[in-house]
Amino acid sequence: MTDPSAANTPATAPGKIMIKLENLGKQYPKEPKPAVDNLTLEIPEGEIVILVGPSGCGKTTTMKMINRIIEPTSGRIILDGEDVTKADPDQLRRKIGYVIQQIGLFPHMTIAENIATVPKLLGWDKKKIDARIDELLQTVSMAPETYRNRYPKQLSGGQRQRVGVARALSGDPAVMLMDEPFGAIDPITRDRLQNEFLRLQAEVRKTIVFVTHDIDEAIKMGDRIAILQEGSRIAQYDTPEQILTAPANDFVADFIGRGASLKRLNLSRVRDIQLSEWPTVQLGDDHAKVVETLRASDKGFALVLDEQRRPRRWVSAPDLQRGAGRALDEIGLPPEAIVEPQATLNDALNELITANYSVAIVVDASGSYQGIVDIDSINEAIRTMRTDARARARVGLDTDSADEAGQVRR
Amino acid sequence: MTTSVEQVPDLGNAPQAAMAPVRRERRTLGSYLFMPVFLALVCAGLYLYVSTRELGSIEKRALTADTIGNAVWEHIQLAGVSTIFVVLIAIPLGVVMTRPFTRSFRGILLTLANIGQAVPTIGLLALLALGVLGFINVDIGFTAAIIGLVAYAVLPVLRNTIVGLGQVDENILEAGRGMGISKFGVLRRIELPLAVPIILAGVRTALVINVGTATLAAYINAGGLGSIIVAGLTTNRFTIQLTGAVLTAVLALLIDYLAGIAEDVLRPKGL
Numbered sequence: 001m002t003d004p005s006a007a008n009t010p011a012t013a014p015g016k017i018m019i020k021l022e023n024l025g026k027q028y029p030k031e032p033k034p035a036v037d038n039l040t041l042e043i044p045e046g047e048i049v050i051l052v053g054p055s056g057c058g059k060t061t062t063m064k065m066i067n068r069i070i071e072p073t074s075g076r077i078i079l080d081g082e083d084v085t086k087a088d089p090d091q092l093r094r095k096i097g098y099v100i101q102q103i104g105l106f107p108h109m110t111i112a113e114n115i116a117t118v119p120k121l122l123g124w125d126k127k128k129i130d131a132r133i134d135e136l137l138q139t140v141s142m143a144p145e146t147y148r149n150r151y152p153k154q155l156s157g158g159q160r161q162r163v164g165v166a167r168a169l170s171g172d173p174a175v176m177l178m179d180e181p182f183g184a185i186d187p188i189t190r191d192r193l194q195n196e197f198l199r200l201q202a203e204v205r206k207t208i209v210f211v212t213h214d215i216d217e218a219i220k221m222g223d224r225i226a227i228l229q230e231g232s233r234i235a236q237y238d239t240p241e242q243i244l245t246a247p248a249n250d251f252v253a254d255f256i257g258r259g260a261s262l263k264r265l266n267l268s269r270v271r272d273i274q275l276s277e278w279p280t281v282q283l284g285d286d287h288a289k290v291v292e293t294l295r296a297s298d299k300g301f302a303l304v305l306d307e308q309r310r311p312r313r314w315v316s317a318p319d320l321q322r323g324a325g326r327a328l329d330e331i332g333l334p335p336e337a338i339v340e341p342q343a344t345l346n347d348a349l350n351e352l353i354t355a356n357y358s359v360a361i362v363v364d365a366s367g368s369y370q371g372i373v374d375i376d377s378i379n380e381a382i383r384t385m386r387t388d389a390r391a392r393a394r395v396g397l398d399t400d401s402a403d404e405a406g407q408v409r410r
Numbered sequence: 411m412t413t414s415v416e417q418v419p420d421l422g423n424a425p426q427a428a429m430a431p432v433r434r435e436r437r438t439l440g441s442y443l444f445m446p447v448f449l450a451l452v453c454a455g456l457y458l459y460v461s462t463r464e465l466g467s468i469e470k471r472a473l474t475a476d477t478i479g480n481a482v483w484e485h486i487q488l489a490g491v492s493t494i495f496v497v498l499i500a501i502p503l504g505v506v507m508t509r510p511f512t513r514s515f516r517g518i519l520l521t522l523a524n525i526g527q528a529v530p531t532i533g534l535l536a537l538l539a540l541g542v543l544g545f546i547n548v549d550i551g552f553t554a555a556i557i558g559l560v561a562y563a564v565l566p567v568l569r570n571t572i573v574g575l576g577q578v579d580e581n582i583l584e585a586g587r588g589m590g591i592s593k594f595g596v597l598r599r600i601e602l603p604l605a606v607p608i609i610l611a612g613v614r615t616a617l618v619i620n621v622g623t624a625t626l627a628a629y630i631n632a633g634g635l636g637s638i639i640v641a642g643l644t645t646n647r648f649t650i651q652l653t654g655a656v657l658t659a660v661l662a663l664l665i666d667y668l669a670g671i672a673e674d675v676l677r678p679k680g681l
Contacts (some may be wrong), residue, residue, distance in 0.1 A: 069588055093590035104585025108603045108678035118589050151680030167589075177588075 004404065018207040019043040019066060020173060024075035026061055036059045037231035038075070045174075046205040050222035052212055054255070058232030058256025063177050063211045067096045094121055097168030097176035097206070101183040103160050105152040111137070111146040111163050118171035136166040139200060158189040165197065169204070178210045182217070194220060215256055219244065219263055227252050241267050242392065245385050261382055262346070270348050270362055271341035273381040278359070280305050283312055283328055287320050290328070301357060303335065304328045309368040311335040311361050338363055341370065345381060348373045423446045445611050445667040449660050456656050463649055472650045478657070482654045485661060488552070488624040492559035500616075501609065504571025505597065523568050527559040532626050539630040551632030559623055563616040570612025572573035574605030603678045604644045610676060614669040621662040625654075635661065 011311045027034040043049045051059040064070040066077060068089045076085045084092050105114050119129045134144040140162035152160055159179065168176055169409045181197075182190045198221065201208065202292045212218055218225045219240045226237040229251055244264040247253040256263070279293045279302040281360035294302055294317055301316035315332035323331030337355035339348050339362055352360040352373060362370040460473065471477075500523075507516050525664045538554040578601050586596045602609075628636030642650030 067588060069584065090590045090592050093588055095590075098588035100581060100585060100586065100588070102579070102581035104581040104583075106582060106586070106600055108600075109681045110680070117586075117591070121590055153680060154619070 015045050017042045018045040018080055019209065020078035021062075021066070022076040022078065024062070024065060024072050024077065026058075026070060026242045027073045034073075034231060036065065036072075037233060039232045039234070041226060041234065041237065043207060043209060044224075045207050047203060047206040047223035048210055048221055050210045050212060050218040050225045051228055052215060052218040052225055052255075053228035053232075053235075054230075055213060057228045057230050059211050059228050060179055062228070062232045063179060063209055066175075066209060067093045067098060067177055076242065094118055094171055095173050097171070097173040099168045099176065099178040099181045101180040103140075103158055103164040104190075105163060105167070107152050110149050110151055111142075111155075114152070114163060115167045115170050118165065122171055132170060136169055139169070141196065142166075150232060157185050158193060158205075160194055161185060162196075165200075174207060176208045177207045178208060180212050181210070183212070183214075194326070197221070216263065220264065227255055241385070245388070246390055246392070264385060265345040265349055265378070266383065268343065268345050268381060269341065270339055270343050272349060273345065273373070273377055273384075275362055276374050276377045278361075278372040280301055280369065281315075281328070283307070284327050285328065287324065290315060290320060291317065301332070303361070303369070303372075304332070305369055308366075311338065311363065311369050320406075333357075335361055337361060339373070340365065345373075345378055347382055349378055411582075412491070437587075447664065449664055449667075452660055456653060460649055461655060465649070466647070468645050469647055469649050472638065472645075472647070473653060478638070478653070481633065481635045481638050481654075482657065482661065483636075485624055485635045485658070487561065488555055488627055488632065488634050489617060489620040489665065492556050492563065492620045492624070493554065493613065495560045496563045496567050496616050496620075497613060499560065500567035500612075501571050503564075504568050504575065505602075508572055508575040511680075520568075523565045527563075527565040529561075530622050531558055531562050532629065533629050534561060535626060551578040551627065551630050554630055555624070555627035555632035555634075559620050559627070562623055563619045566613040567609070570608050571605065574608030574612075575601055577608065578604045604681070607673070607677045609681060610658075610669075610673045614666065614673060617669050618662055618666050621665050622658070623677065625658055665670065 016345055019041075020043070024036060024039045024041075025034055026036040033092060035142045039062060041062075047232045051062060053059045061070055066079075068077075068084075069311060072085065076083055078084070079092075079095075100297065105111075106117075109117075112130075115136055118130050119132055124132070130330075137144040137147055142159065142162055147155075147159075147163075152163070155163065157255050164181070168178075183195055185193060194217070210218075210221060212221075222240055224238065225240055225243055227235045227243065229235045235255070236243055238248075241264070243252065243265065244256060244260050247255060247256060247260070252403055254258070277379045279297040279299055279344065281290050281293055281304055283304055283306045290302060294300070302316050303311055304313040304315055306312050312335065313329050313332045314335060321331040332358055337351035337360040339360050341364065348360045348362075352358055352375065360373040364370055417511075421470055463469075465473070503519065506512055507519055535555060535558040538557050539551070582604070586600050586605060588592075591599065624634050625636030625639060627634050628640045635654050636658070638654030639651055640654075642648070642652075642654055
């Protein structure tokens with residue numbers, strides 16, 4: 001990060017920039033230091049950009065300046081090519097969805113009335129609004145006929161959060177601002193809501209600025225993460241992979257914490273890594289052939305496959321001795337820790353740690369054997385990611401080079 | 411816009427049985443009926459007591475249906491009109507005092523409202539009667555009484571308006587502003603409805619205060635049930651005093667009861 005402008009521009013910038021913050025600053029009167037100090041940041045269209053940082057770093061202030069709930073004292077906000085720094089804030093906000101941690105549903109209005117707020121302000125006719133309410137409630141997995149006329153008080157926390165998201169989407173804004181939207185929800189519901197939200201985002205492709213203090217949430221939700229230091233100064237602005245594998249400085253490394261390698265395992269999937277070779281035998285093979293196979297490899301046990309190449313049994317040399325004369329599927333241990341290619345490395349690691357032989361078997365959708373993930377393959381994957389990231393970080397310092405995805409850098 | 415989306419299974423929704431009711435159960439019919447029945451019994455008891463007494467000519471003159479009916483109607487007018495003025499003055503004032511731009515003189519206004527309540531009403535009434543005599547010659551007593559009552563009852567409504575608006579969750583207001591509702595829109599559609607229960611409680615207090623204090627209006631010739639009590643006192647007739655006092659109490663309780671029902675009805679749903 002020797003070039004400061006490179007730090008604030010997405011390293012891989014697909015499509016156009018939706019939100020551009022130019023030298024944005026907020027100085028509260030009587031405060032010695034500005035809350036936001038000369039921040040420049042570009043947010044690409046259709047991505048989730050996470051602002052993450054320790055308490056008091058100015059991330060929420062930064063987000064609230066985008067819809068001018070907090071007025072900046074310096075700098076400019078460019079929304080979709082238009083300078084909105086001095087635009088009518090009410091008109092501006094109707095075009096920007098807004099979700100806060102406390103949700104802020106209007107308690108004296110029904111769910112339908114809550115969702116209808118922005119469409120009414122935009123002057124939609126009643127039929128269109130009604131249709132929109134039903135559509136949005138279905139989008140957030142709540143049956144319209146059940147929930148339309150309920151009051152917020154009658155909903156659980158997770159349901160309120162869903163309504164909050166539906167309400168923010170009601171005017172079909174291109175941009176959404178979310179301030180710790182899942183912060184006040186229990187961990188299990190939060191995980192589910194995060195997944196639902198990611199699925200929803202895959203459909204609607206909004207440009208989202210998402211504030212959190214939780215680096216794990218940032219890694220999970222973000223297409224890009226801006227790690228902010230005091231005064232909203234950008235410590236690193238990059239994809240989760242890059243931030244985990246190549247932290248720009250000690251602050252970022254500290255903020256990610258010790259679990260960086262483990263967190264990174266959430267980002268890559270079994271299908272992306274080189275699977276380990278393992279001795280396999282067919283169900284009908286005689287013991288002598290199995291012994292030979294085992295002797296030929298350095299592994300202590302072989303995987304027995306049936307005709308459809310589905311894993312049936314683990315057998316080792318002692319198993320063969322003890323079970324002389326018996327069929328291969330009657331000796332040894334049943335196969336466990338079976339994962340599919342789309343599982344994350346974290347899932348695979350979790351499985352293989354608990355398995356008897358400390359390996360995870362990879363099968364495709366029809367259950368046929370693909371290969372093995374063991375601790376070595378995971379190690380290797382981490383090493384590769386690290387080298388890749390370093391290489392990319394070095395490339396990032398040059399100009400005009402295309403990255404591996406073939407996208408043209410700015 | 412499609413409305414024919416497949417019904418998505420609603421994941422993780424709380425079972426319906428676990429839903430909290432929108433609002434607490436309304437009062438039962440019994441509790442609705444208790445107060446009117448009780449007050450009717452008190453009036454009947456008073457009637458029986460008075461009608462079994464030997465009444466002198468003074469009592470007979472003071473306790474005609476006409477006099478009593480007139481006094482009750484005057485009393486209701488005094489309390490009602492003064493409360494309307496209190497509402498018209500105190501609620502807008504409370505709204506203004508909770509806006510950020512009035513922060514600097516909020517204290518002074520509250521002090522003035524406090525003075526209104528701290529000054530003894532009877533003294534204020536006398537002063538007003540004297541002062542008003544100078545330039546208004548119609549309905550001297552009534553106008554003066556109204557001014558006195560308003561000054562006395564502004565404080566509870568003003569205080570409750572300020573408290574009611576102040577207790578609205580900051581996050582709800584921010585959500586409203588963040589969605590692009592104008593400042594006035596947030597006040598009208600969110601802040602005021604959410605403050606209604608507390609403001610109404612203040613209005614109810616003011617109304618009851620006014621029913622009680624309006625008895626003093628008799629001293630400046632503004633009529634009301636106070637005039638029956640005053641007549642009883644000046645003529646030293648216990649029956650007349652008792653009738654005036656009991657009717658005042660009954661009227662105060664009845665109005666409080668009606669205001670309670672109004673509170674229930676006007677409170678926004680969902681709170």
